[in-house]
Amino acid sequence: MLNLYDTATRSVKPLALREPGRVSIYLCGPTVYGPPHLGHGRATVVYDILRRYLSYRGLDVRLASNITDIDDKIIDRANREGRPWTEITHKCENVWFDAMSRLGVLRPTDVPHATEYVDAMVTMIATLIDRDAAYVTDDGVYLHVPAVPDYGLLAHQSLDEMMSGGGDREVLGAENKKHPADFALWKFSKPDEPSWDSPWGAGRPGWHSECVVMSLELLGEGFDLHCGGADLRFPHHENERAQAVALGKTFANHWMHNGFVVDTEGEKMSKSLGNVLNLLDLLDQYDPRAYRMLLLQTHYRSPIRVGQDNIDAAVSALGGLDGFIARTSRIDSSAADVETVERFCAAMDNDLDTPAAMALIFDAVRRANSAVDAGDVATASALRAAVLEMTVAVGIELSGGQDIDADIAAKGVALDAARAAKDFATADAIRDELQSLGYVVETSKEGTRIRRG
Numbered sequence: 001m002l003n004l005y006d007t008a009t010r011s012v013k014p015l016a017l018r019e020p021g022r023v024s025i026y027l028c029g030p031t032v033y034g035p036p037h038l039g040h041g042r043a044t045v046v047y048d049i050l051r052r053y054l055s056y057r058g059l060d061v062r063l064a065s066n067i068t069d070i071d072d073k074i075i076d077r078a079n080r081e082g083r084p085w086t087e088i089t090h091k092c093e094n095v096w097f098d099a100m101s102r103l104g105v106l107r108p109t110d111v112p113h114a115t116e117y118v119d120a121m122v123t124m125i126a127t128l129i130d131r132d133a134a135y136v137t138d139d140g141v142y143l144h145v146p147a148v149p150d151y152g153l154l155a156h157q158s159l160d161e162m163m164s165g166g167g168d169r170e171v172l173g174a175e176n177k178k179h180p181a182d183f184a185l186w187k188f189s190k191p192d193e194p195s196w197d198s199p200w201g202a203g204r205p206g207w208h209s210e211c212v213v214m215s216l217e218l219l220g221e222g223f224d225l226h227c228g229g230a231d232l233r234f235p236h237h238e239n240e241r242a243q244a245v246a247l248g249k250t251f252a253n254h255w256m257h258n259g260f261v262v263d264t265e266g267e268k269m270s271k272s273l274g275n276v277l278n279l280l281d282l283l284d285q286y287d288p289r290a291y292r293m294l295l296l297q298t299h300y301r302s303p304i305r306v307g308q309d310n311i312d313a314a315v316s317a318l319g320g321l322d323g324f325i326a327r328t329s330r331i332d333s334s335a336a337d338v339e340t341v342e343r344f345c346a347a348m349d350n351d352l353d354t355p356a357a358m359a360l361i362f363d364a365v366r367r368a369n370s371a372v373d374a375g376d377v378a379t380a381s382a383l384r385a386a387v388l389e390m391t392v393a394v395g396i397e398l399s400g401g402q403d404i405d406a407d408i409a410a411k412g413v414a415l416d417a418a419r420a421a422k423d424f425a426t427a428d429a430i431r432d433e434l435q436s437l438g439y440v441v442e443t444s445k446e447g448t449r450i451r452r453g
Contacts, residue, residue: 001014001015001349002054002057002349002352003349003350003351004225004254004256004352005256005301005351006254006256007154007233007255007257008153008154008254008255010156012350013254015224015225015254016224016254017059018222018223018224018253021058021059021060022060022061022062023054023059023060023061023062023224023225024062024064024219024220024223024225025050025051025061025062025063025064025219025223025224025225025226026064026065026211026214026215026218026219026226026252027043027044027047027063027064027065027108027227027228028065028066028211028228028229028232028236028237029065029067029068029108029111030067030068030092030096031068031071031073031207032068032089032092032093032096033071033073033074033076033077033088033089034092035092035099035279035280036095036096036099036100036279037261037278037279038261038278038279038291038306039260039261040096040279041099041279041282041291042229042258042259042261042295042304043229044065044100044103044105045103045104045291045295045395047063047227047256047258048104048105048106048395049292049295049296049300049352049354049394050227050256050352051106052106052392053393053394056392056393057345062109063108063109063110064108064109064110064112064214064218064219065108065110065111066111066112066113066214067089067096067112067113067114068114068207068210069093069113070085070089070115070118070194070204070205071114071207074089085194095280099279102283102288103283103288103292104288104289104292104396110218112214112218114205114214117213117214117217118204118205120213120217121185121186121205121210121213122196122198122199122205124209124212124243125141125185125186125198125209128143128243128246128247129141131147131246131248132144132147133147133148133247134185134246135178136200137176137177138176139187139188140184140186140187140188140200140203140206141184141186141200142176142177142182142183142184142185143182143183143185143239143242143243143246144178144179144182145159145179145182145183145242148245150245151181151238152234152238153238153241154234154237154238154241154255155233155234155235155238159181162181163181183206183235183239184206184208185205185206185208185243186198186203186204186206186209187203187204187205187206188200188201188203189202207236208236208239208243209243211236211240212247212251215251215252216244216249221249221250221251222250222251222253223251223252223253224253224254225252225254225256226240226251226252226256227256228256228257229257229258229260230258230260232257233255233257237257257301258300258301259299259300259301259302259303260303261303261304261306262304262305279291282306282311286311286315287315287318289318289396290311290314290318291306291311291314292394292395292396293314293315293317293318293396294310294313295354296358296396297314297317297354297355297358298354298355299352299353299354299355300354301351317362318396320362320365321361321365321387321391321396321398322398322399323412323442323443323450324365324368324369324384324387325384325388326450327372327416328368328372328380328381328384331377331380331381331384332377332381333381333384333385334381335382335385336382336385336386336388336389337364337379337382337385337386340360340383340386340390341386341389341390343360344357344360344361344386344390344393348393354394357394358394361387361390361391364383364386364387364390365383365387367379367383368380368383368384368387371383373417373420411430411433411434411450412441414426414430415427415441415443419443431443434450
C-alpha cells in the first residue's frame with residue numbers, strides 16, 4: 001500500500017482510494033506566459049514518477065492537469081509586446097509540452113484550459129454569492145474567507161493567527177474587501193482587456209477559481225489526490241479548498257506538495273548561459289534524462305539545489321546504467337529478481353522514497369556486473385530484468401546498446417572483460433578501435449557505455 005505525506009494532516013498516511021483500483025489525481029499546471037523553469041520541471045517530473053509507479057502497481061490512473069490561459073501575467077506580456085494574448089498562450093503551451101516530452105513526462109489524461117470553463121466558473125461564483133460566501137464590489141467578486149470555518153488548514157494556521165502574524169502575500173489587500181484575507185473570484189476587466197460576460201459585469205475569473213471547477217467536473221467530489229509545488233500550498237490550494245468547502249463540496253482526499261528548487265548563490269549550472277532557473281537550457285545542454293535522475297536521487301519533499309556538479313553526476317549515473325544494459329545486451333531475458341523488486345516497491349511505498357529506490361537499482365547493477373564477471377549468467381539475467389523493471393517504473397529510459405549494433409556491443413563486453421582482468425593494454429586497444437570507428441566510449445565502475453559520436 002502506498003503511503004504518502006498529507007499536507008493537511010501533516011502525517012504520512014495511506015493513499016485511500018475512492019474507487020478500488022482507480023486513482024484520480026489533479027495537478028496544478030502552468031500559466032502559459034513564458035518558458036518553463038526548473039521548478040515547473042520538478043513538479044511535473046515528481047508527479048510523473050508517481051503516476052508511472054501507480055500504473056506499474058496495476059492501478060488505473062487518471063491525471064488531470066490544467067492550463068491557465070488567462071491571467072494578469074499573460075495580459076501584461078501581451079500589452080508590453082503589442083501581441084494578441086492568445087498568440088502568447090498558444091506558443092507558450094507548445095513550448096511547455098515540448099519541454100515535458102523531452103523530460104519524458106507523460107501527457108496528462110485531461111488537459112483542461114481555464115478559458116474553456118469560464119461559464120462553469122460564473123455558475124460557481126453565483127452559487128457562492130447565493131450562499132452568502134461571496135460578495136460583489138466595485139472591482140469584482142470576492143470570497144468572504146470568514147465564511148469558511150477551517151480556513152488555513154493547508155497553511156497550518158487559523159485565520160486569527162494569520163492576521164496577528166502578518167500572514168502571507170494575499171492576506172492584506174484591496175480596500176473593497178470586507179476582510180483583508182478575502183480573495184478575488186471575478187475581476188472586472190479594464191478597457192481593451194479580454195473579458196467574458198457575467199451577471200455582475202464583464203471580466204475574467206480569478207486564478208484560484210479555475211482549478212476548483214475543473215477538478216470537480218473532471219474527477220468528481222472526493223477525488224483522491226491534489227498535487228503541486230510547495231509554493232502553491234498557500235494561498236492557491238488553500239483558496240481552492242475554501243471555495244469547495246463554501247460550496248458544501250467534498251474536495252481532495254489527500255494533499256501532496258513537492259519541495260522547492262533552491263538558488264545556489266550564483267553558481268552556474270549551464271555550460272554557457274549560466275541560468276540556474278532555465279529548464280530549456282538544461283534540456284539543450286545535457287542529457288534530458290539527467291534532471292529526472294537528479295530528482296529521483298532527492299526525496300520529493302526536500303529542497304534541491306541544481307548545479308553543474310550534480311547535473312554532471314546525474315549524467316554519469318545514467319552512463320553507468322546505459323553501460324550496464326549495453327554490457328548485458330546478449331544475456332537472455334529471465335524473470336526479475338523477486339527480492340530486489342520487492343525491496344524497491346517497499347521503498348517507493350514509503351512516501352515515494354526514490355533515493356532508497358535508486359540505491360537499490362544501483363546495487364542491483366553492481367551485483368549483476370559481479371555476476372557477469374564470475375560467469376553467473378542466471379543471477380546476472382535476473383538482476384538485469386529487475387533493473388529494467390524498476391527503471392521503467394520510475395520513467396528512466398535506458399539507451400545502452402540501442403544505438404549500436406551487436407558487433408560493437410560485443411566489443412564493449414570484451415573491453416569490460418579486459419578491464420576486469422586488468423589487461424589494460426587490450427582494453428586500450430579496443431577503446432582506440434571503437435573511437436576510430438566514430439564511437440564515444442565512457443567507462444565507469446558500473447561498466448562501459450558506447451554511443452555514436
